[in-house]
Amino acid sequence: MDYSQYPAEPFRIKMVEPVSMIGREERERVAREAGYNTFLLNSEDVYIDLLTDSGTNAMSDRQWAGLMMGDEAYSGSKNFKHLEATVKELFGFNYVVPTHQGRGAENLLSTISIKPGQYVLGNMYFTTTRFHQENNGGIFVDIIKDEAHDASLNVPFKGDIDIAKLEKIIAEKGAENIAYVCLAVTVNLAGGQPVSMKNMREVSAICRQNKINVFYDATRFAENAYFIKEQEEGYEDKSIQEITFEMFSYADGCTMSGKKDGIVNIGGFLCLNDHDLYTAATELVTVFEGMPSYGGMAGRDMEALAIGLKESMQFEYIEHRVKQVRYLGDRLLEAGIPIIEPAGGHAIFLDARRFCPHLDQKELPAQSLANELFIESGVRSMERGIVSAGRDKETGENHMPKLETVRLTIPRRVYTYKHMDVVADAVTQLYKHREDIRGLRFVYEPKQLRFFTARFEHI
Numbered sequence: 001m002d003y004s005q006y007p008a009e010p011f012r013i014k015m016v017e018p019v020s021m022i023g024r025e026e027r028e029r030v031a032r033e034a035g036y037n038t039f040l041l042n043s044e045d046v047y048i049d050l051l052t053d054s055g056t057n058a059m060s061d062r063q064w065a066g067l068m069m070g071d072e073a074y075s076g077s078k079n080f081k082h083l084e085a086t087v088k089e090l091f092g093f094n095y096v097v098p099t100h101q102g103r104g105a106e107n108l109l110s111t112i113s114i115k116p117g118q119y120v121l122g123n124m125y126f127t128t129t130r131f132h133q134e135n136n137g138g139i140f141v142d143i144i145k146d147e148a149h150d151a152s153l154n155v156p157f158k159g160d161i162d163i164a165k166l167e168k169i170i171a172e173k174g175a176e177n178i179a180y181v182c183l184a185v186t187v188n189l190a191g192g193q194p195v196s197m198k199n200m201r202e203v204s205a206i207c208r209q210n211k212i213n214v215f216y217d218a219t220r221f222a223e224n225a226y227f228i229k230e231q232e233e234g235y236e237d238k239s240i241q242e243i244t245f246e247m248f249s250y251a252d253g254c255t256m257s258g259k260k261d262g263i264v265n266i267g268g269f270l271c272l273n274d275h276d277l278y279t280a281a282t283e284l285v286t287v288f289e290g291m292p293s294y295g296g297m298a299g300r301d302m303e304a305l306a307i308g309l310k311e312s313m314q315f316e317y318i319e320h321r322v323k324q325v326r327y328l329g330d331r332l333l334e335a336g337i338p339i340i341e342p343a344g345g346h347a348i349f350l351d352a353r354r355f356c357p358h359l360d361q362k363e364l365p366a367q368s369l370a371n372e373l374f375i376e377s378g379v380r381s382m383e384r385g386i387v388s389a390g391r392d393k394e395t396g397e398n399h400m401p402k403l404e405t406v407r408l409t410i411p412r413r414v415y416t417y418k419h420m421d422v423v424a425d426a427v428t429q430l431y432k433h434r435e436d437i438r439g440l441r442f443v444y445e446p447k448q449l450r451f452f453t454a455r456f457e458h459i
Contacts, residue, residue, distance in 0.1 A: 035455025047378030055259035057412035070300025093271035100296030102257025105270035122182035159187035192344020194227035204250035216254040223345030263308035331424035363439025377426030
């Protein structure tokens with residue numbers, strides 16, 4: 001492997017948090033007590049935590065300094081003005097509504113934009129997003145290109161919407177019956193796969209012709225912009241900020257979890273261009289979140305988010321971020337480990353179908369694999385397969401996604417390449433005795449978003 005392609009960390013470490021690993025017997029005990037759900041493990045029992053990159057990032061010295069400038073006024077905080085100006089500068093939208101985190105923005109958008117029975121089209125579902133859409137009477141339809149469902153296929157921009165599918169469903173259902181198109185940049189459950197600028201442009205043109213709004217899930221927009229710069233012709237000499245601005249010019253608004261590419265621990269926002277939708281959103285945000293000038297966020301957190309958004313535009317930062325993830329993927333591929341290819345922007349996804357071919361999907365192979373990885377090594381990951389997919393709202397039957405994966409999610413500016421080596425070695429060691437991994441079954445299954453709090457036992 002050519003190690004020279006991976007850049008060194010573009011930062012110095014000023015503060016450290018000691019970690020330690022408990023013994024294997026202890027890990028077996030705490031896993032059992034957590035109902036074999038990695039979400040229910042205590043943080044202090046985890047050695048390397050790759051559960052999520054949401055709110056687990058390390059903030060910069062400038063962001064920490066920004067916390068000291070929090071204007072905690074109930075209304076009209078100067079920190080909101082800073083956040084609003086930053087978002088308008090980077091994204092170009094007319095209106096910004098802060099929320100406590102991304103799913104608050106998803107709830108607002110779904111409530112004001114969906115009439116019961118309308119269709120919401122998207123490039124693969126995301127768990128909380130689809131919940132809000134369906135909870136407001138929408139019917140989600142996946143129109144991502146077919147290549148995204150093939151874990152072993154290594155092609156660029158697997159997150160693209162299939163234009164033929166988009167045109168077909170508009171013709172079949174009628175534009176008036178489509179609430180909006182939800183375009184995720186990048187696509188989480190497809191493995192963090194990016195969307196090309198060409199695809200955004202084409203989707204926008206079709207939707208504007210048919211008077212259908214396009215809203216982005218902008219959670220990992222900077223990672224998507226990096227892939228465009230790296231892989232799409234004509235963008236190699238453009239800055240991340242220039243690419244970002246063009247990306248959002250093809251949308252009518254977006255939902256944003258600041259806990260990812262905003263590089264903060266909490267916060268989010270909803271962006272809109274339409275004044276009537278903005279007015280509806282501000283009326284609802286006061287009910288669900290808080291005043292339209294804080295939306296569930298403290299002033300200090302809005303300041304840190306404004307600074308973090310600007311820092312995400314720095315090429316040195318985003319190059320290291322994406323390539324650290326790629327490094328882990330390359331280490332695993334070198335060892336023959338099946339993963340979603342190509343490596344995405346925020347995580348490496350183990351392909352549980354190929355990792356555990358002896359387990360049927362109904363035996364929850366990804367959930368089983370995530371737990372065995374923790375017991376083996378103290379590394380916490382999460383399931384992204386049948387458990388996360390949930391049940392069909394009408395029939396009650398399990399959704400059976402083609403991708404059955406375990407997500408190794410890399411927090412921003414937290415771990416080093418050596419930590420990635422430890423993870424790669426742990427996965428490789430587990431792969432050598434993968435036939436010992438036993439399936440799981442539910443012993444407690446919540447009705448909504450079951451993957452967060454469900455409990456399991458070995459079959």
